[in-house]
Amino acid sequence: MLENIKFCCTGKQRSILSVDKTYNLSELFVTPTVFKHIALCKTGLKDKVHPLFFGPIFLHGNSDYRTYNIFFSELQGVFKKHQINVENIIFGSDEEFAMVSALRKNFNTSKHLLCTLHMRRNLSISLKNSQGVPMRLREYISNMIFGENGIIYSTDDIMFRKKMLKFRNICIVNKYDKFLKNMFKSFEKKLYEYVYIPLKNKFISQVYTNNNSESMNSVLKMMIKKVVPLHTLITIISDQVFYYEKELERAVIGLGDYYIDCDLSKHDRVSLLKFVKESTAEVGSNNHKSTTISKYITSSYGKITLMRPKGSKKLSQFRRSRKF
Incomplete structure (x- = not known):
């Protein structure tokens, strides 16, 4: 697993290491890390479609900063032990404050992205709940920020600040005082650091979404139809991780649903x-x-x-x- 992470998440064409918590699998929360295996491709397709693999998985009872800090601190130590250069890793997550804070503390040299789908949805909910903003105006604001020519696609910092000022003026004109006081600054900071800067510096070619993590969480939920005891949960998760590792081995000898992309892999088919x-x-x-x-x-x-x-x-x- 760690060799796969080292190969897929630290090279020139690297995969994003996504982190997302899921619920209703057991009495504990499950937070898997997920990445695309860039050396494998799905057979029978014209385009190269890379499969998703599980990375380290965290089972926890609490979702506070201290709990996440234990996991990411341990993960940082394991990466260091196996000579995985964390400076080259790009992490992706949603806006969960405790997770983001613990991740930034332990991987402060790594790059970090926030899911724009979650940011867009949370912005709309905040405007609705705090100020009662009608849906049409909420959609206009979302498109102004995340749309095709939105704030996040600004060519430089001056344009970014100018467009954010326009957004702020809309809030002032419509008297969205609670949003301006409680949420605007933190939203602007997250938008600048975790979305605009990675796009501007070309760490990523398109905005990040947590869809990969959501997909793998759905795989676990399909395997676990109801809340199960802890030992059963661990067995099911282990079987899933083992399944993907076996698919990699099968691809090496030309079997299974995937094939080795020889342009990227250090192995030949x-x-x-x-x-x-x-x-x-x-x-x-x-x-x-x-x-x-x-x-x-x-x-x-x-x-x-x-x-x-x-x-x-x-x-x-x-x-x-x-x-x-």
């Missing part, structure tokens, strides 16, 4: 037939030698090493019994 033939030939040549056969088989193609199968034959059994 090897057909199963080619691998079996070459490995079998290698075993045959070893049988003529008096030396002990290695526990591992390395394809003469030179790229893959697997543990040698032990075989299904019992000790001292030379032919299959025909008695029934």
Whole structure:
């Protein structure tokens, strides 16, 4: 898992490491990290569609800053131990204050994005609940900020400030005093730091949404139809993580629903037939030698090493019994 994160989330064409909490799976909350495996592609499609993989998953009873800080502090230590350069990682999340604060403390050199769908929805809810802003005006404000030529796509800081001033004037004219007093400054700061700056500096090519995390959370919810005991939850999550790791192994030998994108991967694709033939030939040549056969088989193609199968034959059994 960690090698996959290192390969997919710290290179030139890197995947965003998304974090999102989900509910109603157990008595505990589940917060998985999710990333796209950029070396794998879905078979049968014209375009390259990279599958989603689970990263480290956090099970917790509370959702406060202290709890999230324990997880991200541990995660930071694990990344350091495995020489994963956190400066190259781009984290993505929603606006949950405790999560964002703990993430920023432990990964202060990493880049961080906020989900624009959550920001847009939360802005609309704030304007409605605090000031009773009608839907038409809320939609106009949202488009002014997040639309095609919105504030987040400003070409420089001067244009960004100018457009934010226009938004502020709309609030002043319509007497949205509570929103201006309680929410405007924090909203402007988050919009500038977590959306506008990453787009301007081309850390990302398009706005970030938490859709990848939501998709993987849905996978867990489909596997868990109702609230289950903790041990059952852990078993189901482990099986899901194991499933994706197996799909990666299958793709290496040309099986499964995915294939290796050789333009990005450090591994070459090897057909199963080619691998079996070459490995079998290698075993045959070893049988003529008096030396002990290695526990591992390395394809003469030179790229893959697997543990040698032990075989299904019992000790001292030379032919299959025909008695029934």
